[in-house]
Amino acid sequence: MTAVTTAPRSKPGRPLRRTASGKIRRPHTFGEWCLLVLAIVLAVIVVFPLVMLLLNAFKSPQDYATSGPLDFPRSFYTDGLVNFWVGKNFPRALWNSIFISGMVAVLGVVVAVLNAFAIGIGRVRGRTWITLLFLMANLLPQEMLVYPLFTMFDKAHLLSNPWSVILTFTVIQGAFGTYLLASLYGTFPKEILEAAAIDGASRWRTLRKVVVPVSRPTLSVLMVFFFIWTWNEFLLPLSFLNRPDSLTVPLVLEQLSGERQTDVTTLISATLLSVIPTIVFFLIFQRTLTRGITAGAVK
Amino acid sequence: MSARTVRTRPPEDLPLIPSGGKKPLAYWLYFIPGILLTLGIVVYPVVYNVWLSFHSWRGGFTIPEFVGLENWGQLMGDSSFWMSFRNIIFMIIAMVIIPTLVGLVLAAILFDVIGRRFSGRLASFLRATFYLPQVIPIAVAGVLFGWVLYPDKTGVLNQFLTWVTGSEVAINWVGGEGRTALFSVMLLMVWVQIGYPVVIFMAALQRVDPELYEAAELDGAGWFRRFHAITRPMIRPEVFVVALTTTIAALKVFGPVFILTQGGPNKATYVPSYYAYIQFFGNGTNKGYAAAIATAVTIVVAVVAVLFLRAQRRAEQKEA
Numbered sequence: 001m002t003a004v005t006t007a008p009r010s011k012p013g014r015p016l017r018r019t020a021s022g023k024i025r026r027p028h029t030f031g032e033w034c035l036l037v038l039a040i041v042l043a044v045i046v047v048f049p050l051v052m053l054l055l056n057a058f059k060s061p062q063d064y065a066t067s068g069p070l071d072f073p074r075s076f077y078t079d080g081l082v083n084f085w086v087g088k089n090f091p092r093a094l095w096n097s098i099f100i101s102g103m104v105a106v107l108g109v110v111v112a113v114l115n116a117f118a119i120g121i122g123r124v125r126g127r128t129w130i131t132l133l134f135l136m137a138n139l140l141p142q143e144m145l146v147y148p149l150f151t152m153f154d155k156a157h158l159l160s161n162p163w164s165v166i167l168t169f170t171v172i173q174g175a176f177g178t179y180l181l182a183s184l185y186g187t188f189p190k191e192i193l194e195a196a197a198i199d200g201a202s203r204w205r206t207l208r209k210v211v212v213p214v215s216r217p218t219l220s221v222l223m224v225f226f227f228i229w230t231w232n233e234f235l236l237p238l239s240f241l242n243r244p245d246s247l248t249v250p251l252v253l254e255q256l257s258g259e260r261q262t263d264v265t266t267l268i269s270a271t272l273l274s275v276i277p278t279i280v281f282f283l284i285f286q287r288t289l290t291r292g293i294t295a296g297a298v299k
Numbered sequence: 300m301s302a303r304t305v306r307t308r309p310p311e312d313l314p315l316i317p318s319g320g321k322k323p324l325a326y327w328l329y330f331i332p333g334i335l336l337t338l339g340i341v342v343y344p345v346v347y348n349v350w351l352s353f354h355s356w357r358g359g360f361t362i363p364e365f366v367g368l369e370n371w372g373q374l375m376g377d378s379s380f381w382m383s384f385r386n387i388i389f390m391i392i393a394m395v396i397i398p399t400l401v402g403l404v405l406a407a408i409l410f411d412v413i414g415r416r417f418s419g420r421l422a423s424f425l426r427a428t429f430y431l432p433q434v435i436p437i438a439v440a441g442v443l444f445g446w447v448l449y450p451d452k453t454g455v456l457n458q459f460l461t462w463v464t465g466s467e468v469a470i471n472w473v474g475g476e477g478r479t480a481l482f483s484v485m486l487l488m489v490w491v492q493i494g495y496p497v498v499i500f501m502a503a504l505q506r507v508d509p510e511l512y513e514a515a516e517l518d519g520a521g522w523f524r525r526f527h528a529i530t531r532p533m534i535r536p537e538v539f540v541v542a543l544t545t546t547i548a549a550l551k552v553f554g555p556v557f558i559l560t561q562g563g564p565n566k567a568t569y570v571p572s573y574y575a576y577i578q579f580f581g582n583g584t585n586k587g588y589a590a591a592i593a594t595a596v597t598i599v600v601a602v603v604a605v606l607f608l609r610a611q612r613r614a615e616q617k618e619a
Contacts, residue, residue: 028416028417031522032412032416032417035408035412035413035522036412036413036417038408039405039408039409039413039425040425042405042429043425043428043429046428046429046431046432046490046493046494047428047431049443049444049447049455049490050431050443052447052455053443068453068458069453069454069455069458070455070458070459070462110332111332111333111336114329114330114332114333115329115330115333117326117329118326118327118329118330120315121314121315121316121326122314122315122316122326122329123312123313123314123315123326124326124327124330125312130330133337134333134337136337136341136345137337137340137341139547139600139601139604140341140345140597140600141550141551141571141572141593141596141597141600142551142553142572143553143571143572143575143576143579143592143593143596144344144345144348144593144594144596144597145340145341145344146575146576146579147344147348147351147579147580147586147589147590147593148343148344148347148348149340149344150579152339152343167336167339167340168340170336171336171337171340171341172340174333174336175337178333185315188315190315193315193316193317194316194317196316197316197317203316203325203326206316207329228434231436232434232435232436232437232438234436234437234438234553234554234557235553235554235557235572235576238557239576239580249436249439250436250437250438250439251438253438253439253442254438254441254442254558257442257445257558264446264449267442267446268446271439271442271443271446274436274439274442275435275439275443278434278435278436278439279431279434279435281434282427282431282434286427289430289434290426290427290430290498290502293495293498293499293502
């Protein structure tokens with residue numbers, strides 16, 4: 001590590017050169033190589049469990065039992081995948097997850113836009129307190145919500161119905177959206193709004209034709225996040241969704257892993273299958289995600 | 300904009316759209332869906348739970364009986380409850396302290412060394428790799444770690460350790476004596492959380508003027524000194540945000556415990572949310588007691604949030 005701190009300013013005969021981009025070109029020091037290796041090793045440790053998953057998902061039970069998890073597969077066995085796909089009706093779970101997360105993404109953003117319009121652009125009185133009231137949904141531990149909502153949805157015959165989860169997470173995600181959009185709309189370019197008002201546009205029309213289109217990039221980032229967050233939720237869906245055909249992807253996997261008769265290879269294939277949609281989504285929206293996380297962090 | 304509205308409302312309270320004589324009250328109409336939903340999904344449960352925490356109720360068709368502070372008194376002397384709160388401290392170590400510290404160093408290495416001295420694309424690729432566990436559903440991650448940490452010598456991690464050390468390792472990770480079960484949950488949470496601070500801190504580093512680094516570098520300041528003198532103070536706001544959001548997340552941990560250890564062995568990995576959950580949904584348990592647990596956690600979350608925001612405001616004022 002000390003090599004880093006003693007990086008020479010310039011070596012005789014090899015003066016520092018600036019490239020067009022302003023980078024300083026000099027040979028990499030030993031310390032820099034060490035840090036590079038350190039970062040790569042840590043990244044390998046992070047992906048290690050996922051690589052193991054891929055390595056073992058297609059092993060037959062005998063193969064797994066004899067060679068163990070670290071060896072390369074000697075067979076190409078897909079019964080584990082099929083067991084999970086058919087036995088737990090994975091396509092149904094996939095659809096449930098897509099439907100619930102998609103609905104929450106859209107409805108959460110709609111609610112957030114309406115709230116944020118009144119708070120950020122309408123600047124209603126007591127807006128700080130109203131924002132706090134909304135934000136409560138996001139801050140509350142879910143065990144505070146679970147039982148009253150369970151009894152409420154039970155009475156409304158909404159248990160095992162996707163709408164129990166959709167309604168709940170529309171509020172929870174919408175709360176975060178309200179918080180984020182309210183500060184964004186608070187700095188909305190006034191000239192555009194005034195121009196719309198001079199043209200005789202009503203508030204509702206201004207919201208639909210001016211505010212929403214201008215803030216579309218942020219809204220799409222929010223949608224991506226609401227989708228993923230809802231997809232990953234566990235406690236509340238676990239409590240509200242009980243019938244086998246109502247389960248989401250995390251729930252069917254949890255159910256499978258809880259069953260005593262599940263063999264290890266089926267569980268590994270099932271875990272791989274459950275990770276795949278997330279990874280696909282991650283690859284598609286990687287840029288949006290990194291942009292979005294930081295948008296939420298910096299005020 | 301009539302003179303009347305200007306007089307009654309200070310300019311920063313005026314709607315951004317000129318109201319042209321119409322009452323700004325109409326904006327309240329936009330709250331209707333949000334407020335109605337929030338009343339039903341958030342306010343009602345909170346009121347219900349606080350009310351329930353003063354009652355004894357076995358669920359079903361029995362009638363809740365008012366018991367005053369009995370649940371709360373019992374809670375104060377309940378070792379399981381305190382155990383679950385003590386475990387929160389371990390969750391904070393795994394979800395706040397380790398990821399923030401490691402994330403700070405990693406972000407600096409990725410941005411400052413790898414991004415600037417090797418390749419920007421490699422830096423983004425590594426950042427994406429660290430972030431990947433964040434998008435995997437916690438339940439799926441839990442099942443995955445249940446397999447990786449499989450107790451006997453056929454477990455992935457045990458086999459790996461056997462391979463590395465050369466002697467047979469058969470640690471009973473999830474069900475083990477002492478702290479190993481808690482350690483397993485912590486390991487999972489570190490894995491899940493590590494990418495979040497890396498992404499945020501790297502974005503924060505982009506705000507820092509590169510000239511500043513170069514000037515320091517030309518003055519002979521080494522990497523560590525630059526990190527200490529420039530990077531650390533610049534990204535303090537982000538450190539606050541990360542610490543606040545992850546601390547609140549640590550107070551709410553449920554999935555990993557539910558899936559990996561079921562609170563065991565012998566309640567060693569109880570966390571408040573798990574304790575409340577099994578009290579709420581257990582057969583014939585006192586739902587009022589569960590409501591008291593949930594309310595207590597809520598109070599703690601609120602206190603933590605307020606303390607954090609106050610500290611942040613104080614730090615900002617000190618800087619200004």
